[in-house]
Amino acid sequence: MGKVYALSIKQPWAGLLLSGRKTIEVRSWLTRIRGRVLIHAARIPDERPEAWNWVTDKTRPLTLPVGGIIGEAVLDNCIRYSTQAEFNDHGSKHLNDASWYREGLYGFIFQKAIMLPFRRFSGNVRFFHVEEE
Numbered sequence: 001m002g003k004v005y006a007l008s009i010k011q012p013w014a015g016l017l018l019s020g021r022k023t024i025e026v027r028s029w030l031t032r033i034r035g036r037v038l039i040h041a042a043r044i045p046d047e048r049p050e051a052w053n054w055v056t057d058k059t060r061p062l063t064l065p066v067g068g069i070i071g072e073a074v075l076d077n078c079i080r081y082s083t084q085a086e087f088n089d090h091g092s093k094h095l096n097d098a099s100w101y102r103e104g105l106y107g108f109i110f111q112k113a114i115m116l117p118f119r120r121f122s123g124n125v126r127f128f129h130v131e132e133e
Contacts, residue, residue: 008123
């Protein structure tokens with residue numbers, strides 16, 4: 001069928017993205033990729049309590065699967081955070097604490113996220129290709 005890009009994100013962030021609670025994924029690198037991207041839940045979750053504080057009873061089932069593809073979303077844009085104020089303005093969309101800001105961060109803006117049946121798959125640090133079934 002062809003290949004599609006995937007992005008590995010630690011839980012609970014991957015599940016929060018699929019739930020629509022999170023719409024921006026912050027990275028330290030730029031991407032020119034746009035369009036449909038598979039969401040991969042990394043094998044190792046984020047252990048920080050502040051990450052899990054965003055999880056509600058409703059979103060919890062989306063944050064449990066690890067080590068595979070759990071959904072997809074449309075990567076609409078990639079913006080550079082040039083200032084602390086810009087980063088803070090998007091805090092309700094990326095859910096990161098203001099103290100995370102540093103020079104050289106980018107926001108991957110996602111929309112239309114949906115859950116897919118779990119598909120075990122090894123991830124990667126950056127975008128990687130997945131053969132569609």
